[in-house]
Amino acid sequence: MKKAIIDSLKKYKWKILLQIIFIGINIYLLTYPAKIIGNIVDMLYNINENKQEILNNTYYLIGICIVLLIIRVIWKYFETYINRAVERDLKTNLFERFLKLKLKDIQNIKNGEIMSYFVKDIMEIRNIVYRILSHGVRIVFTFVIAVYQMIQGVNLSLTIAVMGPILIGCYLVIKIKKYVEISFKKSQERFTEMSEYIQESTDSIRTTKAYSCEGEQLKEFIRKNRKVRQSNNTVDVYSNLLTMCLNICFGICYSISLLYGSKLVIDGVITVGELVTFNGYVGLFVNPVNWIPGLISRFKRAQIAYKRLDKIYELETEKINSxxxxxxxxxxxxxxxxxxxxxxxxxxxxxxxxxxxxxxxxxxxxxxxxxxxxxxxxxxxxxxxxxxxxxxxxxxxxxxxxxxxxxxxxxICYITQDNFLFSSSLKDNISLFKEDYKEDEIKESTKKAVVYEDIQKMPEGINTVIGERGGDLSGGQKQRVAISRAFLKESxxxxxxxTFSALDNRTSEKLIENIQDLSDKKTCIIISxxxxxxxxxxxxxxxxxxxxxxxxxxxxxxxxxxxxxxxxxxxxxxxxxxxxx
Ligand SMILES: Nc1ncnc2c1ncn2[C@@H]1O[C@H](COP(=O)(O)OP(=O)(O)OP(=O)(O)O)[C@@H](O)[C@H]1O
Ligand SMILES: [Mg+2]
The missing domain is CATH 3.40.50.300 (P-loop containing nucleotide triphosphate hydrolases)
Structure with missing residues (x-):
């Protein structure tokens, strides 16, 4: 799994680098509006003399805002591109892995689990990649750039005073995140349980209807759904608690800035404009700090998803040489x-x-x-x-x-007992999506499999798209469509x-005759x-x-x-x- 993630990230290393550079420039420029507004405030004391200067600063501010907008569009483009590309790569890689797994291992994985690997777990990994490259990088840049500007441009002691509540906030986050992790794990287990149940219920819908047990099935589903909701609620409670703690710390942080900052203004250590600039800087890094809980809980989710997916990657694969x-x-x-x-x-x-x-x-x-x-x-x-x-x-x-x-x-052409059919056209089902076969060859194979006439009666003949698992074909039609593969494949x-169990004796006799015709050239095994x-x-x-x-x-x-x-x-x-x- 690690290799799949690293390989995917390596593919986009230049785009990632450019994204980081543009985020850096963006954060650096974001400190300018606070500085300019602070300057303007100081200039207001002598408004008549500084009229032109104030106007220039205002143009400068508008210019910075436009540049910021352009830079934001650029890094957002990289962010979206990398995000989607990584998701696509991971899904393809996982699917390829599944196809190569040994049958004994595939049989041990439930259908619901497989869906949740693709739908939930890959999303979690993609999400953390996105958050680290976007939120994580912004948090780091904001801390470094904003704190540097606060110390350099305003005052060291004021900076230390406001950093206290933020660090306390970070400590609380670390304490509470443990509970987020536990509750999220439970929520994911229940979600998988529900997915499996949905899968099983859809697979067994004929039996359910035949025995009229829709009511029982629905009751069980409601019970499982309720359990999912309950565990999701717990996750939300802990996540909200985290955000709330940070918001309180942020409020304290502003209060200190105003109280202690006003004292410094009175003492003549800083100007009013510098205090305004300082508050602007505080506002800058409080936002990224608010992302920390999300980043941590997403990181935890991704860790769990990673462990689940890694189990698949640890399984031995068949050595297929392409x-x-x-x-x-x-x-x-x-x-x-x-x-x-x-x-x-x-x-x-x-x-x-x-x-x-x-x-x-x-x-x-x-x-x-x-x-x-x-x-x-x-x-x-x-x-x-x-x-x-x-x-x-x-x-x-x-x-x-x-x-x-x-x-x-x-x-070997193995027509299996389950005659699995894809929800695609009959042509794709017979050729198994290989494009090397001509229309005539496919037609000939259906004639030999004694299903040609049935296909002719279908709305779009060989191009008719059949329902999931061949649901709209009769058992015998399904078998004969699957048998057509044997007459087509050069094996x-x-x-x-x-594969003749659903056929009447006359049809299976005809089929066996056709198979016997092939048998000079081919070795046949008929199980029945x-x-x-x-x-x-x-x-x-x-x-x-x-x-x-x-x-x-x-x-x-x-x-x-x-x-x-x-x-x-x-x-x-x-x-x-x-x-x-
Ligand atoms: N994946 C599996 N894991 C464990 N045991 C299995 C597995 N597949 C089949 N078996 C067992 O192996 C034995 C032979 O099964 P197999 O499917 O080969 O029978 P079969 O002769 O094809 O039966 P049928 O006529 O029903 O198709 C059975 O006892 C079955 O329960
Ligand atoms: Mg069998």
Missing amino acids: KSNINKEKLEGNITIQNLNFNYPGIIDKALENISIELNKGETLGIIGTIGSGKTTLMNLLTRLYSIPNGKILIDGKDINEIPIEVLRNN SILIFDD NKVSDVKYSDKIIVLDNGNIVEKGTHEELINNNGIYSEFYNQQSTKAEPSILA
Whole structure:
């Protein structure tokens, strides 16, 4: 995280430097109006003699105000530019990081948390960068320049007298900030809790409606929202207390200036004009001091946000090499799995046990098995979504751990069980936003995936934008749109993980026929719970509880009279008679 922030700041170092220089000039010029007004006040004692001089000083004052305005516009431009640019860089960097995280780590992060990283935490970091570069720098310059002018231009003892209340104010800020920090942490935790709840509720809206539990959901939301409000109130109370303390100190500061300053005027140590100038200087640095509580509480918030984000940056990432020549490397598609055992991180029970499979280029493997038997897990390992020891899975005789991850994944087209669709056009969903494909190629893939006619009926055909997660498509349409990706992507290994479950037998038969047509060139793995989906495969394995319990061709397995033939018999009685062999 630190590196991401530093890299981003380095990119704008000249703009940052210019911003600081212009703030410095701005603060320096800000001391002039107080000085000029003080001079004018002193000249008023002899108004007739000093008429021209007073007029000149007034022009001078107007001139300074115009220059101040121009300088302010310039540094505000730099401030806004840096602010937005840093935010953009940090978000891009974090998103890139997420994409490279290992699946096991991503699964441990809740959706609400992810949103709050992007929406809240990045904002906090951006905010503190902005505040340090703007408020922080102004505080430092004001203290240095205004205090110097007070001592040099007016009086040292008066300066010391007014600095006392300000330092007391600073002390109080340090004392109270601890409570701001604690209450803010609590507020952020509750906000995340509420975000997670919103996310979960939107994800489960169909179930909520089906069971008519809107009332309960709303009640729970109100409870969580109330907790957020309560903790935000506490944060506000402490923040306001801080500001109030400073305002009181500021009031005391002005009183001392007037009382002690008047005495110095009476004693003839300073003139009335100098006292006016001095009060002008006091007014100058009281404003930046008022920013200190905000700066401190923002700093604390940013610290918490930084720690949260840093946890993401501490996670190991996949080593993805983006060199284009590596990406183009082709694999033949011969797969060897030997004595593979696997258990998910932190879980003792094995998800896969002693798995051995030999699959040659152009062959089709059917995998059938009970729910939770390890079918998806096996595919997750083949695509290296989880780590496995060396020598367990080989492709073209090469250990998959030695094949660069991007080469491996470019050569495998994995149609996952969840058929995730983006809320974008069907074309983007099939091409997965890659622009290398021609319209005709995409059209052809939809024909092979038996979804072409459905797409033609949609308002804008292939350019129809679908709802979030494909909400406005039927389950079967979603599956076939996802399957189209397999017919489009130039990959040597195709995996269909339970992607025919929502299709009727006639459609899945047609699809499997089209897949078989490809299989001379490609190695296919078809995972299904239906015998009719896998029966044409060259090899079939039956998985049960992480073990291969049967292996062979359709005919061999039927003759075995094992689980496969049991599945077959159960499904034959339910299925459409014309489709079963
Ligand atoms: N990320 C995970 N962390 C821990 N355990 C997991 C994880 N994913 C799956 N499992 C467990 O591993 C076992 C195999 O799951 P897997 O998803 O591979 O089954 P499957 O055969 O694909 O099931 P289905 O037919 O329902 O798709 C199950 O017991 C499951 O609970
Ligand atoms: Mg599965």
